[in-house]
Amino acid sequence: MVIKVLTGNYTVAEAVRLSNVDLITAYPITPQTTIVERLSELVEGGLIKARLVRVESEFSALAAAYGAASCGARAFTATSSHGLLFMHEMLWWVAGSRVPMVLAVVTRALGPPWNIWNEHTDFMGQRDCGWLMAFAENNQEILDTIIQLYRITEDEAVYLPGILGLDGFLLSHASEPVDIPDEDVLKDFIKPRSQPYNMCSDDVLTMGNLPMAEEAMMMRYDIHKSIEAAKNVINEVDEEYRKLTGRSYGGLAECYRCNDSKYLIIAMGGWVGTMKDVCDELRDEGYDVGVLKIRFFRPFPHEDLVRAISGVKGILVFDRSASLGSLGHIHAEVLARAYMLSNKVIVKGVITGLGGVDVGPKEVREIFMRFVKDVDEDGQIDNISEWVLGGG
Amino acid sequence: MSSTHKLPISRPAIGVVGKTGYWRLKRPEVNYVKCIKCGICWLYCPDSSINILGDPSKYVEVDYNYCKGCGICSNVCPVKAITMTEE
Amino acid sequence: MTAANILARAACLAGLWSQTYPFFGAERRGAPVSASVRISKDRIRSKYIYIQPDVAIVLDHKLYNPVNIYQSVKEGGIVIINTPFKVVKSYKHKVFYINANEIARKLGLFFAGWSLVNMPMLGAFSKVTGLVGLEHVIQSVREYIHGELAELNVEAVKLAYNEVYEDE
Ligand code: SF4
Ligand code: SF4
Numbered sequence: 001m002v003i004k005v006l007t008g009n010y011t012v013a014e015a016v017r018l019s020n021v022d023l024i025t026a027y028p029i030t031p032q033t034t035i036v037e038r039l040s041e042l043v044e045g046g047l048i049k050a051r052l053v054r055v056e057s058e059f060s061a062l063a064a065a066y067g068a069a070s071c072g073a074r075a076f077t078a079t080s081s082h083g084l085l086f087m088h089e090m091l092w093w094v095a096g097s098r099v100p101m102v103l104a105v106v107t108r109a110l111g112p113p114w115n116i117w118n119e120h121t122d123f124m125g126q127r128d129c130g131w132l133m134a135f136a137e138n139n140q141e142i143l144d145t146i147i148q149l150y151r152i153t154e155d156e157a158v159y160l161p162g163i164l165g166l167d168g169f170l171l172s173h174a175s176e177p178v179d180i181p182d183e184d185v186l187k188d189f190i191k192p193r194s195q196p197y198n199m200c201s202d203d204v205l206t207m208g209n210l211p212m213a214e215e216a217m218m219m220r221y222d223i224h225k226s227i228e229a230a231k232n233v234i235n236e237v238d239e240e241y242r243k244l245t246g247r248s249y250g251g252l253a254e255c256y257r258c259n260d261s262k263y264l265i266i267a268m269g270g271w272v273g274t275m276k277d278v279c280d281e282l283r284d285e286g287y288d289v290g291v292l293k294i295r296f297f298r299p300f301p302h303e304d305l306v307r308a309i310s311g312v313k314g315i316l317v318f319d320r321s322a323s324l325g326s327l328g329h330i331h332a333e334v335l336a337r338a339y340m341l342s343n344k345v346i347v348k349g350v351i352t353g354l355g356g357v358d359v360g361p362k363e364v365r366e367i368f369m370r371f372v373k374d375v376d377e378d379g380q381i382d383n384i385s386e387w388v389l390g391g392g
Numbered sequence: 393m394s395s396t397h398k399l400p401i402s403r404p405a406i407g408v409v410g411k412t413g414y415w416r417l418k419r420p421e422v423n424y425v426k427c428i429k430c431g432i433c434w435l436y437c438p439d440s441s442i443n444i445l446g447d448p449s450k451y452v453e454v455d456y457n458y459c460k461g462c463g464i465c466s467n468v469c470p471v472k473a474i475t476m477t478e479e
Numbered sequence: 480m481t482a483a484n485i486l487a488r489a490a491c492l493a494g495l496w497s498q499t500y501p502f503f504g505a506e507r508r509g510a511p512v513s514a515s516v517r518i519s520k521d522r523i524r525s526k527y528i529y530i531q532p533d534v535a536i537v538l539d540h541k542l543y544n545p546v547n548i549y550q551s552v553k554e555g556g557i558v559i560i561n562t563p564f565k566v567v568k569s570y571k572h573k574v575f576y577i578n579a580n581e582i583a584r585k586l587g588l589f590f591a592g593w594s595l596v597n598m599p600m601l602g603a604f605s606k607v608t609g610l611v612g613l614e615h616v617i618q619s620v621r622e623y624i625h626g627e628l629a630e631l632n633v634e635a636v637k638l639a640y641n642e643v644y645e646d647e
Contacts, residue, residue: 005488005497098399138524159397170526175484175499177491196395209402222398273524360527 001185006178008171011139012078012104012164013038014180015146017048019102020190022073024052025061029083030116031168032106036078058083062090065101069094069161070207071200074150074193075101080168081108084122088129094161095130095223097207098196100153101161102146103131107269107320108168109355117356118168120269120321124297124329130223132162132230133298135268139176142166144247145295147186151237154194157229165297167270169356185244227299234296250293252301257283258290258308263372266305266334267318268294271359275318278364287372294330305337314346314375316368320353327385346375349385357390407458412439416461418476420454426473427451433465433474481623482536482597483514486604489611489619490518498523500530518610532556534608536600538579540566559603561596565646574646577603582638586631598624598632599639606640613640 006014012035016024024043026036043052055061058079065075079087084105094101107123109115126133134149136142142164149162166172199205211219235251242248256276258264265275272293282289292308294301309315315338319328326332331349338347350367353359367388374381402408422433429451434442441459442452454465466474480501487497495518502513515530517523533556535548540562549569552558558572561579568574579596582588588595598620605616613636620632 003491005484005491005499096400098395098397138526156395159395167526169500170528173501174526175487175497176523177487177496196397196399197401204404206402206404208400211400215398218398219400226397270526273526277525358528360529361525 001182002180003177004180005175006139007034007173007175008136008139008142008166009034009106009173010038011142011178012146012166013042014178015143016050016076017042018143018181018183018186018190019076019147019150020074021048021050021076021150022193023065023068023075024048024050025065025075025077026052026054027056027058027061027077027079027083029058029080031108031172032078032080032083032104034172035104035106039076058086059090062087062094062103065103066090066094066097066099069099069101069195070097070198072193072195072198074154076103077101078104078106080106081110081116081122085110085125088126091126091129091131091161093208096219098159098223099161100150100159100195102149102153103161103163104146105163105165106168106172107165115355116168118170118320119354119356120165120319120329121354123163123165124321124323126163127298127329130160130227131298132158132160132227132296133165134162134296135165135294136171137270137272137293137295139171139174139178140247141249141295142171143178143180144241144245144249147189148234148237148241151189151191152230152233154191155230155233155237156194156196158226158233159196160223160226160230165269170270179245179247181245189240189244231299231301231303234299249295250304252296252299253304253308254293254295255304255308256291256293258292260288260311261290262288262311262313263368263375264290264292264308264312264315265318265364265368266292266294266315266330268297268330269320271318271320271353271364274359274361275364278361278368281361281365282368289368297330300333302337305334306341309338309341309345312345314371315348316371317347317349318353318359318364318367319349319351322351322354322387331385346381347384348381350388351385352388352390355390359390363388411457412441412460413455413457416456416459417479418461418463419456419479420459420461420463420465420474421477422452422454423473423475424450426471428471428473430470432468432470436464436468438462438464480512480514482601483516485598485616485619485623486516486601486611487518488622489601489605489615490516492615492618493611495520495611496522500528534559534604536604537561538596538600557607559600559607559643561600568646575603575607575643576646577639577643579603579635579639582635582642585638586635588631588635595632595635599635602636602639603643605636606643613637 042048065077069075109119153162238251317331328349328351441455483499490497498517537560559575579599583594
């Protein structure tokens with residue numbers, strides 16, 4: 001074990017080193033660039049025994065990683081924002097053909113107007129592709145989750161690719177002490193590459209041939225079931241990892257001071273750390289509040305959510321992305337489940353932090369206090385989904 | 393390859409949708425005197441139902457088990473050596 | 480950014496937790512840049528950019544209007560300025576001066592025509608705040624910078640540690 005002060009992006013590179021990756025494809029885009037820069041240094045220096053392929057676009061970055069992965073290589077690539085959008089079609093190919101691999105998405109706003117700062121819209125745009133989707137709260141979790149994702153995606157119950165999201169700049173460029181496990185510790189955790197079939201074996205195969213309609217639907221259903229099945233795998237892997245390193249993240253979601261809480265804050269990503277600090281302050285002041293951190297957006301932690309909201313009076317969901325004309329992405333998921341259980345709980349969504357708008361403890365506290373006042377005094381809220389703009 | 397998943401994977405095989413020769417209403421007949429052995433019919437057949445034998449007297453041969461009678465070979469033959477005849 | 484990371488690592492060596500942020504979007508040589516460091520006894524969970532610092536390190540007295548710096552630092556906080564002479568006084572802060580350009584000149588610490596003053600400023604920080612020991616700063620410098628340059632920077636850190644002085 002060694003503690004290094006690393007940026008989020010350098011942490012990604014460390015995780016790739018520890019995961020015995022065979023092939024990395026690299027195409028730079030702010031704020032992802034230092035991931036592939038660092039990886040190319042590590043490959044050049046012989047610290048990662050992988051091939052690094054420089055490609056001419058993000059589409060090719062995923063296509064090349066996909067090709068190698070379908071032929072038995074453990075593959076990795078990373079991107080952001082418009083690069084991810086350019087990759088989007090390939091994401092369907094990778095998931096549809098059940099080829100495990102890992103993609104890091106450093107979240108960034110989409111233009112126009114041109115904007116390099118953080119929001120989660122690019123990540124959320126991949127919601128329906130059939131990838132597992134995890135998100136990190138801090139640099140340590142970036143390291144641990146990438147290592148875990150290779151295990152989860154290559155589990156035969158799953159056999160699907162996975163994304164790790166990390167907040168652009170807020171994590172990607174922020175340095176923190178990160179505990180890097182020794183390769184020895186992970187010796188048995190990192191398994192040999194596993195996948196459902198190999199396109200480069202002697203067994204001549206065709207991938208993606210025209211199926212009958214019913215067969216096509218069966219394949220979609222199988223992906224759906226496999227994402228559901230990933231829940232168990234995620235929890236088991238989290239537990240196995242805890243035994244080795246002492247670090248556990250609660251699997252799909254982390255419930256922070258949720259017990260007996262009357263109010264629940266739900267969010268995903270770096271700002272959850274800020275919310276935990278605010279939660280501690282509010283608890284000290286006598287508010288019964290907890291924080292539910294969404295660690296996996298796909299599969300969505302429905303069971304954890306159901307457990308966390310029983311007995312809760314008001315739920316406040318923070319989204320760093322919005323389905324324009326509708327709700328925040330996490331808010332919509334929470335609403336659906338909450339109302340299946342009970343129509344008494346109030347579920348308010350707050351959309352904020354888009355385009356790089358900074359959200360600190362002051363903002364979180366203000367929004368929370370306003371919510372508590374509405375719920376306690378009026379027993380209802382006027383605006384179920386509120387945009388809290390910056391600069392006020 | 394062993395997996396319980398429903399995979400979008402198939403193996404190449406002859407006649408995976410059955411003997412499409414039964415669909416045929418018109419039958420391509422090759423006139424080997426006219427044939428100049430260019431192989432264009434072989435290239436164009438959408439069902440890979442033309443085999444190249446390379447024989448001087450019989451350069452190509454239609455596999456009537458699978459030829460569905462679409463007439464493409466007859467259309468693309470540069471010397472009109474293939475005629476479509478009634479079954 | 481380099482200085483911020485070295486300071487964060489020094490804090491780590493001193494048994495503290497730390498976190499750094501660059502001033503986003505302006506990491507171009509020649510443009511005014513800033514970086515922030517949070518240091519704490521406990522793990523730092525919060526993730527946001529806005530900071531009202533307890534201590535400000537000003538790498539060049541000409542670059543920033545000291546008055547603006549005074550406004551952004553907490554009342555009663557510390558401001559350490561690289562300057563050959565005393566600048567505008569603040570009654571709300573403790574102000575310290577160090578002539579880091581002179582230290583860089585003496586040691587030949589130059590890059591592309593710029594004096595490398597960020598390392599000596601960390602020496603001054605260590606002395607003034609006592610948050611991280613001189614030995615932690617020196618070890619961290621040696622981890623980040625290699626070869627002859629490392630020792631020159633260590634020398635610069637030590638000189639600044641001894642030369643920093645308070646505004647009367
Ligand atoms: S008629 Fe159509 S199917 Fe039959 S051999 Fe010619 S091209 Fe092939
Ligand atoms: S296209 Fe006509 S000439 Fe060419 S090989 Fe076929 S039958 Fe012969």
